[in-house]
Amino acid sequence: MHYLIGNLGHFAVITAFVTSLLSAFAYWKSTTLIEIENKNSWLQNGRFAFYAHVLAVLVIVASLFVIIYQHYFEYHYAYSHSSLHLPGQYMLSCFWEGQEGSFLLWMFWHAVVGIVLIKTQKSWEASTMTIFTLVQAFLASMILGVVIPGIDLKLGSSPFILLRDAMDDPIFKLQPDFIPKDGNGLNALLQNYWMVIHPPTLFLGFALTLPPFAFCIAGLWQKKYSDWIRPALPWSLLGGGILGLGILMGGYWAYETLNFGGYWNWDPVENAVYVPWLILIASIHTMITFKNSNTALKSSIVLVIAVFVLLLYSTFLARSGILGDASVHSFTDLGLSGQLLIYLLFFMLGAIVLSAVRWKEIPSTEKEVSTYSREFWIFIGATTLCLMGFQVLLPTSIPVYNKIISLFGGSSNLAPPANQVEFYSKFQLWFGVAIALISGTGQFFWWKKIDHAKLKTEISTPLLITLLVSVLIISIAKVYNVPYIILTIAGVYLIVSNLTVLLTLTKLNPKLSGGAIAHIGVGMMLIGVMFSAGYSNVVSLNNSGMLISKELPTEFNRDNLLLFINEPRAMAGYDIEYKGARIEPRHKSAYINKNDVELTLDPFKVVATKDIIFRDEKLYQAKDTIEIYPENTFYEIELRKNGKIAATLFPRVQINPAMGGFIASPDIKRKITRDLYTHVSLPMNREDEPEWGNLEEVKVKANEKFYVSSKYSSTLESITRIEEIDGVKIEAEDVAVQAKIKIQGEHEAYYAEPIFLIKNKSQVGRLSAEVNDLGIKITLLNILPETNEFLLGINARQKDWVVIKALEKPFINILWLGTFVLMIGFGMAMVRRFRDYNLSGE
Amino acid sequence: MKKSHILAIAVIGVAIAIIISTAGDASTYVNFEQASQLASTGSSTQVHVVGQLPKDAMGNIQGLENSEDRLSFSFTLIDDASKEQKVYYNEPMPPDFTKSEKIVVIGNYQNDRFIAKKILLKCPSKYNEQKLNAGV
Numbered sequence: 005m006h007y008l009i010g011n012l013g014h015f016a017v018i019t020a021f022v023t024s025l026l027s028a029f030a031y032w033k034s035t036t037l038i039e040i041e042n043k044n045s046w047l048q049n050g051r052f053a054f055y056a057h058v059l060a061v062l063v064i065v066a067s068l069f070v071i072i073y074q075h076y077f078e079y080h081y082a083y084s085h086s087s088l089h090l091p092g093q094y095m096l097s098c099f100w101e102g103q104e105g106s107f108l109l110w111m112f113w114h115a116v117v118g119i120v121l122i123k124t125q126k127s128w129e130a131s132t133m134t135i136f137t138l139v140q141a142f143l144a145s146m147i148l149g150v151v152i153p154g155i156d157l158k159l160g161s162s163p164f165i166l167l168r169d170a171m172d173d174p175i176f177k178l179q180p181d182f183i184p185k186d187g188n189g190l191n192a193l194l195q196n197y198w199m200v201i202h203p204p205t206l207f208l209g210f211a212l213t214l215p216p217f218a219f220c221i222a223g224l225w226q227k228k229y230s231d232w233i234r235p236a237l238p239w240s241l242l243g244g245g246i247l248g249l250g251i252l253m254g255g256y257w258a259y260e261t262l263n264f265g266g267y268w269n270w271d272p273v274e275n276a277v278y279v280p281w282l283i284l285i286a287s288i289h290t291m292i293t294f295k296n297s298n299t300a301l302k303s304s305i306v307l308v309i310a311v312f313v314l315l316l317y318s319t320f321l322a323r324s325g326i327l328g329d330a331s332v333h334s335f336t337d338l339g340l341s342g343q344l345l346i347y348l349l350f351f352m353l354g355a356i357v358l359s360a361v362r363w364k365e366i367p368s369t370e371k372e373v374s375t376y377s378r379e380f381w382i383f384i385g386a387t388t389l390c391l392m393g394f395q396v397l398l399p400t401s402i403p404v405y406n407k408i409i410s411l412f413g414g415s416s417n418l419a420p421p422a423n424q425v426e427f428y429s430k431f432q433l434w435f436g437v438a439i440a441l442i443s444g445t446g447q448f449f450w451w452k453k454i455d456h457a458k459l460k461t462e463i464s465t466p467l468l469i470t471l472l473v474s475v476l477i478i479s480i481a482k483v484y485n486v487p488y489i490i491l492t493i494a495g496v497y498l499i500v501s502n503l504t505v506l507l508t509l510t511k512l513n514p515k516l517s518g519g520a521i522a523h524i525g526v527g528m529m530l531i532g533v534m535f536s537a538g539y540s541n542v543v544s545l546n547n548s549g550m551l552i553s554k555e556l557p558t559e560f561n562r563d564n565l566l567l568f569i570n571e572p573r574a575m576a577g578y579d580i581e582y583k584g585a586r587i588e589p590r591h592k593s594a595y596i597n598k599n600d601v602e603l604t605l606d607p608f609k610v611v612a613t614k615d616i617i618f619r620d621e622k623l624y625q626a627k628d629t630i631e632i633y634p635e636n637t638f639y640e641i642e643l644r645k646n647g648k649i650a651a652t653l654f655p656r657v658q659i660n661p662a663m664g665g666f667i668a669s670p671d672i673k674r675k676i677t678r679d680l681y682t683h684v685s686l687p688m689n690r691e692d693e694p695e696w697g698n699l700e701e702v703k704v705k706a707n708e709k710f711y712v713s714s715k716y717s718s719t720l721e722s723i724t725r726i727e728e729i730d731g732v733k734i735e736a737e738d739v740a741v742q743a744k745i746k747i748q749g750e751h752e753a754y755y756a757e758p759i760f761l762i763k764n765k766s767q768v769g770r771l772s773a774e775v776n777d778l779g780i781k782i783t784l785l786n787i788l789p790e791t792n793e794f795l796l797g798i799n800a801r802q803k804d805w806v807v808i809k810a811l812e813k814p815f816i817n818i819l820w821l822g823t824f825v826l827m828i829g830f831g832m833a834m835v836r837r838f839r840d841y842n843l844s845g846e
Numbered sequence: 847m848k849k850s851h852i853l854a855i856a857v858i859g860v861a862i863a864i865i866i867s868t869a870g871d872a873s874t875y876v877n878f879e880q881a882s883q884l885a886s887t888g889s890s891t892q893v894h895v896v897g898q899l900p901k902d903a904m905g906n907i908q909g910l911e912n913s914e915d916r917l918s919f920s921f922t923l924i925d926d927a928s929k930e931q932k933v934y935y936n937e938p939m940p941p942d943f944t945k946s947e948k949i950v951v952i953g954n955y956q957n958d959r960f961i962a963k964k965i966l967l968k969c970p971s972k973y974n975e976q977k978l979n980a981g982v
Contacts, residue, residue, distance in 0.1 A: 373849070380849075387857055395864045402872060419873040422892030422952050422963065427871050431864070564938055566915045666941035686916060686938035807916055807938045 005181055006076050010164040013067030014149065017162060020060035020111070021144035027053035028137040034130040035226070047130050051122060054137060058115045064147075065112055068105065068163055072098050078183045080170035081105070081163045087189035089608055089633075097194045100203045103323055103338055104163035107146045109204060113211035114140055121215055125235055131222035132215070139214060142347045146340060161338040192635060192658035192667045198257035202250060206277070209247025210315055213284060215239035217312035220305055221355060224362045230301055233291050234844055236308065238837040240288045245830030247281050252823050263668045263683040263809075266537065267819075270424040272327050275400040276318030279393040284311045286389035293382045299369050300383060307386070309355045314397075316348040326403050376455055381446030388442060392435040396428060429537070433487055436530050440494035443523055444501040466504050470497040481535070481814070491534045498527035515836055522829025525822045532819025536679075543576045543643075543680070543810040564685045567641075569777055569804040570750035578650060582806050583640040583751075584777060585690075586654060590631035594618035595638055595654055599776050607634040635659055639684050639806050643673075653682045655808065679813040686807035696781060696799040703793045712780055713800045718747040720794060723787075729759060729771070738763045743784050743794065747775060758796075760784040772797075779803035873952065877925040878960065885955035892963060895951050897923035900930075907944055923951060935962045942967055 030050035037043050068081065072095050077083045085098040085105075100106045118136050122129055149162020167184070168176040175182050193199075216236040223232030254274070255267035268274065287307035290300040321327055324341035373380045402420050409416040421427035448454060448462050474493045483489055506520040544565040567573060567582035574580075586595035587610070595618060601610040609629050616624040624630055638654040651673035658667045670683035704710050704720050712718045721744045727734055734740050740761040747754045754775045761769035772783040783797040875894045876884070884893065900908040900922055909922030909932070919939045924930050933951055943949075946967045953962035 375849070384853070387853070391857065391860050391864070394861060395868075398864060399868045399872065417875040419875050419894040421868075421871045422873040422894070431867075562917050562936060564917050566917060686941060805916075 005078050005183070006071075006074075009067050009070050009076070010079060010166065013064055013071070013164040014162055016060045016063035016067065017144065017147055017164070018150065020057055020064060021141060021148055023053045023057035023060060024137045024141040024144055027051075027057055028134055028141060031130045031134040031137060035134055035222075043130070050130065050133060050137075054118060054122070054133065057137070057140065058119060061108075061111055061115045064108060064163075068099060068108065071164075075187070077185070077187050078167055080165050080167045083167050083184060083187045085187070085190060087187040089186075090190055091195075093197070093200060094190055094195050097199045097203075098190050100207075101190060101194055102163065103340075104147045104161055106203065106207065107143055108163065109207045110210055111140060111143045113204075113208045114143065114214060117211050117215060121218075128219065128222060128232075128235060131226050132218040135218040135221050136214060139351070142350070146343060146347075158339070160343065161340060193261055193669075196257060196261050198253055198260065202253040202257050205246060205253055206250030209243055209250045209281075212239055212243030212246055213280070213311050213315055216243070216287070216308050217355075220308040221358065224305070224358050227362070227365065229362070229366050230294070230298075233294050233301075233304060235841055237288070237291050237295065238834055238841055240284065240291060240308070241830060241834040241837055244281070244284050244288055245827055245834065247277070247284065248830070249823075249827055251277055251281060256820070260672065261669045263670055263685075266425075266540070268537075270396075270428040272400045272403075272420070273318075273322045275396045275428075276321045277315075279397045279400075280311050280314035280318060282389045282393040282396075283307055283314060286386040286393075287311055289382045289386050289389075293379050297379055299373065299379050300386075302363075302366055302368055303383070303386065305359060305366065307390075309359065313348070313352045313355065314393075316351060320344045320348050321400070321404070326407055376449060376459065378446060378449040381442060381449055385439065385442045385446060388435060388438050392432065392439070395431045395435070399427070433491060436533075437491055437494040440491075440498040440527060440530055443526070444494070444498040447501045447505045447520065447523065463501075466497070466500045470500045473500065477531075481539075483534075483539075485538065488534050488538050492531060495527045495530040495534070498530070499524050502527070515832070518829050518832030518834075518836060520829070521832060522826050525824070525826030525829055528818050528822025528825060530822075532815060532817070532822050535815035536813045536819055539814050541576070541812040541814070543578055543812055544580065544682075544808060545576060564807050564809050566805055566807050568802075569779075571803070572644070575810075576812075577645060578810075579644040579647075580808075580810065581642045581644070582804075582808070583642055584804070586638040586640055587632050588636055588638060589623070590633060592623055594623055595640065596623075596630070596632075598637070601630065604629070608632060637687065638671075639687065639808070641671075641682055641806075641808060641810075643680060643682075643810070651680050653680070655683045657684050657687050674817075676817060677815060679816050680810065681813055682808055682810040684806055685809050688805050694779075694801040696801050698799070699783075700798045700800075701785065702796050702798065703788070703791075704796060705793055712747055712778070712782070712798055716747045716749060716778060716780075718745055720745050720796075723794065726759070729761070734761075735763075737765065741784070741787070743796075745773075745782060745796070747778065747780075749775075749778050754778060756780075756782040758782050758784040760787060772799075776804065877927045878923075878929045878931045879925075879927060881960070882955050882958075890954060890956075892952055892954050895923070895925055895953075895960075896948065897925045897931075897951065898948055899946060900924055901947070910939075910944075912939060923949070931960050933960045933962050935965060940965060940967060 027050050030046050030053055034043050034046035034050055037046060070076075071079045071082050072086050075082060075086065075088055081102060081104065082098075085101045086095060090098070098105075100109045114136070118133065118140075121132060121136065144160075146160045147162055148160030149158075149165060150160065151158050168180060168182070216239050219232040219236035219239075223229055251274075252267075258264070258269065259267040287304060287310075290304040290307055293300040294304050320341075323338075324344050326341070373383070399421055402418050406416045406418055445463075448459060454462065470493065474489075474496045477483065477492055477496065478489055483492055502520040502523040506517050506524070509517040509520060542563045545563060565573060565575060565580065567580060569582050569584055572579045572581040585598045587598055587601070588595060590608075594616075596612075596616050600612060600614055600616060602613055603610055608631060610632055612624045612626050612628045612630060614626045615622055616628075616630075635658045637657050637659075639657070641653045641655065642649060643651045643653065653671040653673055655671040656669045658669070666687075668684045668687075670681050672682075673680040702710055706720050706723065709717060709719055723741050723743050726740050726742045729740060738761065740759055742757050742759045745756045745758075747756060754777065756773040756775050758773040759769075759771040761771070763769060770783050770785065772781045774781045779801045781799045781801075783799075784794065785797045786795040788795060873892055873894055875896060878895060878897075881893050881895060884891065902908055907921065910919065911921070912919045917938055918934070918936045920932055920934045921943075922930055923933050933953070935951075943965075950966040951960070951962040952964040952966070953960060955961075
């Protein structure tokens with residue numbers, strides 16, 4: 005038992021909690037005191053306490069890493085999230101698979117951001133850090149794991165809890181020091197490199213929304229109503245970029261790993277981060293407006309507060325268990341819902357009360373904005389973004405309404421929309437069109453004062469180009485659906501108008517072109533989404549007209565396909581063929597046929613029964629021991645078009661009973677214009693004893709051709725006397741012979757080697773040989789010396805099969821490329837605003 | 847009228863439209879009786895039904911039928927009002943289905959038969975280890 009590391013970690017958690025409170029108090033003192041000397045000494049105290057807090061956070065992180073890396077399974081966290089055989093890089097994912105670890109990740113980023121904040125500005129330190137450290141105190145309380153004596157209230161859930169305290173298993177009564185030999189392992193879905201970088205990116209995005217909130221609240225508190233925008237803006241831009249990147253990485257992970265056939269499922273937890281991101285983007289735009297023209301201050305304040313509160317709300321939704329079955333991202337309910345609710349309400353009500361008190365004092369302009377001003381277009385755009393978020397937030401919160409109604413004794417049977425994707429898409433599509441049109445047009449007002457007449461001359465060329473390009477896209481890609489046509493035109497318009505601006509800017513000042521580039525990225529993403537989602541095409545579509553059941557009169561199209569091994573099926577212009585089950589060696593990147601290896605007692609090791617050749621390269625020799633991942637099976641699927649191989653895909657199925665059973669991940673063939681995407685819907689269970697058909701007998705002579713199952717041409721090549729069976733020597737008076745039968749399968753020749761044994765001169769033993777891929781079993785039934793013939797018994801079973809689904813995703817690369825362009829735009833804008841802030845010398 | 851007023855009215859209008867449409871598109875949790883009544887009024891709205899899969903003493907699910915090509919299956923579900931209903935699903939059986947106890951089906955009655963468009967499984971084992979694998 006390694007008590008020390010856990011105690012150290014838990015001690016650091018308590019230290020982190022206390023120091024964040026101390027730091028908050030000191031910074032608050034420093035902010036509110038008037039005398040300069042006192043102010044400074046409290047500031048020193050606050051800073052010291054914060055550094056102590058950062059140190060404590062680092063100790064917590066290090067302790068948890070040690071526990072995971074050293075496989076200390078006496079700790080609940082290591083036991084339930086890791087295992088001995090987990091590859092090193094995924095141990096990082098273990099760290100944030102649990103709720104406690106993800107809170108810790110969030111705290112860690114706050115600590116980093118806090119240090120940067122202290123280093124980069126002077127006059128705002130005390131007031132912003134008061135808010136910052138308060139947030140940290142709430143986060144630290146989530147992993148505190150302390151029971152308050154007297155009222156018996158448990159605060160937080162510690163990641164350093166011992167297994168025996170977390171789990172009520174009788175073994176701990178007999179053997180309190182019991183340590184399991186291996187852990188439960190990491191959820192197979194998270195064993196993916198995107199899961200190593202997606203959570204840190206997302207939580208960095210979360211953490212980056214805190215500085216703008218802290219500046220805003222500090223500004224209201226210190227009555228510096230407009231000064232806070234300049235230092236807050238670069239943080240918002242960085243946050244917008246990183247949070248957007250984090251969300252899209254999650255989408256990309258889902259596309260690669262989950263089998264719902266896309267990157268975005270409008271799942272409540274996805275929505276819960278999408279909404280704050282939209283509002284964050286809106287807030288960036290109003291803040292820029294304020295910097296340029298001193299308007300939109302109040303809306304900036306409201307939006308910046310809303311972003312942070314919505315992030316807390318999303319945390320509450322994802323972690324309180326309130327979504328229940330409504331979401332796939334189920335975190336275990338750790339009993340923190342009360343604490344999470346207090347966290348949310350504290351900052352929400354605090355911010356609302358503070359802004360309400362100060363509202364009258366906030367300067368605002370009463371002058372009417374002109375339709376030909378950029379302020380007008382930005383404001384409309386920000387409003388649209390807010391409505392776009394509102395449309396998603398409203399249905400996502402349905403479980404919350406039900407809960408509130410039931411708290412007041414009522415009962416509500418409201419459920420989320422049955423088809424989430426269809427429901428959200430039909431609204432978000434039009435919002436996307438509106439955003440594209442508004443920001444495309446807004447660009448013309450951005451850099452110049454423009455009136456009605458000027459606008460006409462400015463806009464006519466881009467409009468013409470837009471129409472030309474759109475017509476080209478629509479006719480070439482055959483977009484004949486009216487909403488999609490409109491979305492395409494809007495997206496192209498957004499790209500073209502921003503390209504026009506970009507051309508002018510590169511002549512004037514290329515440093516200012518971040519915004520235009522980001523908008524081009526958005527336009528590309530809209531078009532990419534339209535194609536990949538709207539024109540996603542089921543290749544495995546099975547319109548054979550079969551009935552769902554004989555009792556049902558309705559006919560259905562089916563998206564799945566049953567494939568028997570080595571039997572091609574023609575579907576949607578492709579020939580699809582299942583070629584067998586494969587496993588993956590641990591140390592080489594290849595796929596090995598399951599038939600070419602033998603299992604050993606150790607599930608992580610197999611022995612090659614023949615030379616293993618993959619893509620013309622000999623990887624292992626017969627009898628080599630190969631380390632494998634026993635949970636993973638890959639199903640080789642070949643897609644051919646006009647006789648040529650279009651793709652060989654290896655969709656994966658993971659079976660790990662400890663982590664929730666069956667998980668299928670797709671394999672994707674990426675091409676420039678389209679992705680081919682295949683996943684297994686239902687694999688055959690090899691452990692089920694197969695049902696063999698009736699025995700069919702054939703009499704054959706050596707080297708005589710015969711047919712197995714009336715389709716496989718076969719020959720009995722030889723009969724040899726053998727001295728041992730499976731390494732066991734045969735007694736001297738016994739006789740054993742082995743037949744070697746060559747069977748020509750669809751693609752390759754197989755050998756079956758059944759054995760016939762005569763023991764004690766009279767007892768007959770027969771060892772059948774099975775050819776897995778052909779689904780046959782051959783037994784050497786008898787030897788007929790009179791006619792020089794051999795009697796073979798052949799049993800057939802249903803061949804190996806797999807049920808798959810295959811999709812085509814056209815032009816999905818435009819979406820990923822657009823994301824990339826958007827990020828470049830964000831990066832440029834951020835660099836510009838950070839420079840601007842540094843030059844201001846605050 | 848000021849432009850900002852027109853804008854405010856437009857925003858309120860869109861917001862109200864969103865609320866109404868959400869209320870209209872939201873599904874409901876019902877039992878089979880209510881779902882059947884709903885369908886008999888000619889509505890084709892999809893509803894959520896929560897139910898239990900009947901199991902025998904050995905823990906095998908009763909009334910489970912795979913289609914011959916395994917691309918669809920049907921099963922019996924007992925709702926909260928203890929009504930037994932055969933449910934059809936036009937997708938292969940989710941591999942964890944046999945381990946589930948309580949499930950949610952989303953679908954509707956078509957010609958007196960309940961067709962599920964989506965099945966949400968509640969696996970007792972998922973993310974919730976009850977016993978240590980003490981043997982290993």
